[in-house]
Every structure is written in C-alpha cells, then in structure tokens.
Amino acid sequence: MTPAGWRLLHHGLAFLSGGLLALMLLLNGTLAAATNATFASLAAHGSGAVLALAILLALPKGPAGGPVWRAGAPAWAYLGGISGAVTVIVTALAMNSALALSGTLALGLAGQAAFAALADRLGLFGLPVRRLGWRDLAALALILAGSGLVILGGAG
Amino acid sequence: MILFVVLAVLGGVLVSLSRQLNGRLALTTSALMASFWNHLIGFAALLAALLAAPALWPAALAEVPPWAWLGGPVGVLFVASGSWLILRIGATATAILVIAGQMVGGVALDLARGVARGVALDALGIALILAGVALAALRPDRRANRNPRRGKDRPDDR
Numbered sequence: 001m002t003p004a005g006w007r008l009l010h011h012g013l014a015f016l017s018g019g020l021l022a023l024m025l026l027l028n029g030t031l032a033a034a035t036n037a038t039f040a041s042l043a044a045h046g047s048g049a050v051l052a053l054a055i056l057l058a059l060p061k062g063p064a065g066g067p068v069w070r071a072g073a074p075a076w077a078y079l080g081g082i083s084g085a086v087t088v089i090v091t092a093l094a095m096n097s098a099l100a101l102s103g104t105l106a107l108g109l110a111g112q113a114a115f116a117a118l119a120d121r122l123g124l125f126g127l128p129v130r131r132l133g134w135r136d137l138a139a140l141a142l143i144l145a146g147s148g149l150v151i152l153g154g155a156g
Numbered sequence: 157m158i159l160f161v162v163l164a165v166l167g168g169v170l171v172s173l174s175r176q177l178n179g180r181l182a183l184t185t186s187a188l189m190a191s192f193w194n195h196l197i198g199f200a201a202l203l204a205a206l207l208a209a210p211a212l213w214p215a216a217l218a219e220v221p222p223w224a225w226l227g228g229p230v231g232v233l234f235v236a237s238g239s240w241l242i243l244r245i246g247a248t249a250t251a252i253l254v255i256a257g258q259m260v261g262g263v264a265l266d267l268a269r270g271v272a273r274g275v276a277l278d279a280l281g282i283a284l285i286l287a288g289v290a291l292a293a294l295r296p297d298r299r300a301n302r303n304p305r306r307g308k309d310r311p312d313d314r
C-alpha cells in the first residue's frame with residue numbers, strides 16, 4: 001500500500017474509534033446516571049481489565065513465549081490509567097457547575113487538541129517530534145469549530 | 157467559575173496525556189497490553205477513591221439497564237486502538253480524528269434514540285468536521301510526487 005493509502009486507513013480507523021468512544025460514553029453515562037461517575041468508571045475499568053487479561057492469556061503465544069507484560073517502558077508509562085481515572089473526577093466536577101455537559105465537553109476537546117499539538121511539537125513522553133503544517137492546523141480548527149456547533153446542537 | 161473552566165480544560169489535557177502514556181507503553185509491549193495496564197491501574201486508583209469516600213458506593217444496582225455495563229469492554233478496544241494509532245499518526249491527528257468520530261457518532265446515537273437536536277447546527281457542524289477529516293486524511297504524498305522514479309509502494313511507512 002502507498003503512504004497515502006496507509007494514511008487514509010489510519011485516519012479512517014481513528015475516526016471510527018471516535019464513534020466507539022461515543023458509544024462508550026453513552027454506556028458509561030447511563031451507568032453513571034443510575035449510580036455516580038466514580039462508581040461507573042470503577043466498574044468500566046474493572047470489567048475492561050478482566051476482559052483485556054482474558055484476551056491476552058487466550059492469544060496464541062508468539063516468539064516471546066506469551067504476553068510481554070513489561071518490556072523497556074519507563075515506570076511513568078504505566079500511569080495512563082491514573083490520568084484516565086482523574087479525568088472522570090475533574091470532568092464530573094466541571095459538569096455539575098454552570099458549564100454543564102456542553103461547556104465541559106467543549107473546553108475538554110479544546111484542551112485535548114491543544115495538549116496533543118504541544119506534545120507532537122515537543123516530542124513529549126518518548127514519542128517522536130512531529131512538525132504541524134498548515135493542513136494539520138486547518139484540520140484541527142475545522143474539527144474543533146464543527147464540534148462546537150454540534151455541541152450547541154445537542155444543548156438546544 | 158475560573159476553577160471549573162480549569163477543571164474542564166484539564167479533563168481534556170488528561171485524555172490526551174493518557175493516550176500519550178499508553179502509546180509509550182504500547183511502543184515496547186503491545187496496544188492490548190497498554191490497554192490492560194490502563195484499565196488495571198485506573199481500577200486500582202478508582203477503588204482507592206471509593207474506599208476513601210464510601211458514600212459513593214451505590215445503594216442498589218437494580219435500576220441499571222444490563223447493556224450499560226458494557227462500557228468497559230468497549231473501552232478496552234478504544235484504548236488499544238488509540239495506543240496503536242498515536243504511534244502511527246501522532247497525538248494531534250489521533251486526537252482530532254477521534255474527536256471528529258465522537259461528534260458524528262454522538263449525533264448518530266442521539267438520532268437513533270430519538271433525542272431532539274438542533275438540525276441546522278448539527279448539519280453545519282458535521283460539514284465542518286468532515287471537511288477537517290478530509291483535509292487531515294487525504295494528504296497528497298509529497299515524497300512520492302517529488303521522486304517519481306522511486307517505487308510507489310513504500311512499506312517503510314507503516
């Protein structure tokens with residue numbers, strides 16, 4: 001496949017995974033509405049850990065002779081789950097303020113895109129430096145502006 | 157109010173940070189392994205939070221629709237895919253494409269469930285989002301164009 005083909009495939013998969021996120025937020029949001037955000041996230045993380053473990057153990061053994069649990073990653077690379085758990089709590093606090101769901105969502109998307117751009121530019125956390133060109137920035141602006149309108153469409 | 161604005165922005169920064177850390181972990185293990193550690197360590201942190209605040213344990217779970225428990229399994233796939241993609245297209249492209257899919261998917265789920273929405277705002281918003289997706293995903297390959305004599309199939313880019 002050509003580089004342009006791989007690019008289209010990877011971007012298409014990222015878009016589809018966003019659809020998966022929308023579904024996940026609906027499921028976890030429904031659980032949170034019947035309980036609370038912290039408990040809902042605990043349940044989702046617990047069932048997710050059990051499922052991921054089951055798949056890892058069921059996968060056919062590769063050249064390493066089984067799943068590679070730890071290999072060459074610094075200790076801080078294991079803290080993604082802490083970051084995700086704190087996200088649930090700060091987002092729940094913001095949603096209960098005057099920002100409501102729509103304001104929290106809009107500000108969160110802006111923060112997410114800005115921090116990602118910073119991380120690419122500086123090559124943070126052991127990931128390669130990526131220079132962002134005008135196409136990247138225009139795509140970012142279009143997607144954030146469109147997201148703002150969609151969030152307004154849901155709030156009205 | 158400023159505090160809540162900071163918290164809301166921080167929520168997004170942490171989503172991005174989480175994906176970068178999981179991507180770094182996936183670099184030397186695998187995307188599924190990164191998703192496993194993400195869920196296990198997140199579970200431990202949230203368990204500590206609920207043990208510190210026992211009032212958060214729900215009194216009854218009978219009200220929960222059975223399908224609402226499936227967020228965890230969907231999350232395993234979502235975190236694994238993000239850890240895999242960030243190594244291939246970078247943090248910014250992963251973030252904005254996921255946001256695009258989240259918005260379009262959210263509208264589709266609302267429509268499927270009969271939730272009332274602003275049609276004009278949705279239509280204009282989705283048009284802008286899809287224009288951004290096309291701009292990001294359909295980039296002409298400059299390297300191949302500049303060097304037409306080099307092979308077009310370049311497996312080194314995967």
